[in-house]
Amino acid sequence: MAWSNDLSVGVRVLDEDHKKLVAMVNELYDAMKDGKGKETLGGILGRLTAYTVEHFDREERLFSQTSYPNAAAHRGEHEALKAQVSDIQRKYNAGSGISLTLETMNFLKSWLLNHIKGSDQKYSQHLNAHGFA
Numbered sequence: 772m773a774w775s776n777d778l779s780v781g782v783r784v785l786d787e788d789h790k791k792l793v794a795m796v797n798e799l800y801d802a803m804k805d806g807k808g809k810e811t812l813g814g815i816l817g818r819l820t821a822y823t824v825e826h827f828d829r830e831e832r833l834f835s836q837t838s839y840p841n842a843a844a845h846r847g848e849h850e851a852l853k854a855q856v857s858d859i860q861r862k863y864n865a866g867s868g869i870s871l872t873l874e875t876m877n878f879l880k881s882w883l884l885n886h887i888k889g890s891d892q893k894y895s896q897h898l899n900a901h902g903f904a
């Protein structure tokens with residue numbers, strides 16, 4: 772999966788976050804494909820979870836600062852995604868049966884892309900109009 776301009780949200784710091792998240796999902800995918808051990812995979816998953824939270828917080832701070840009208844719905848999506856990602860992480864670390872499968876990878880990849888395209892890109896105009904670019 773590659774970051775390309777059609778994923779841009781028009782705010783540099785947030786594009787940088789999204790690029791990092793894409794890179795982490797790719798890193799996880801490669802590590803899984805190479806048969807890396809649980810410690811490696813768990814470590815990447817932990818960083819991915821932490822960075823997801825950090826990134827969502829950054830977006831939400833901008834929503835507050837600019838009184839973004841769709842903030843509540845968007846925050847709701849973040850909450851649901853955070854719960855899903857940390858659930859994957861928790862189950863993986865607990866070793867309770869789930870392995871990092873292609874299915875998990877596809878889930879991570881699609882939430883990231885769908886959320887950026889379906890929700891994040893909707894705030895571009897609003898944030899640009901408030902001086903964030």
Ligand SMILES: [Fe+2]
Pocket residue numbers: 789826830887891
């Ligand atoms: Fe985002």
Ligand SMILES: [Fe+2]
Pocket residue numbers: 827830845849886890891
């Ligand atoms: Fe978002």
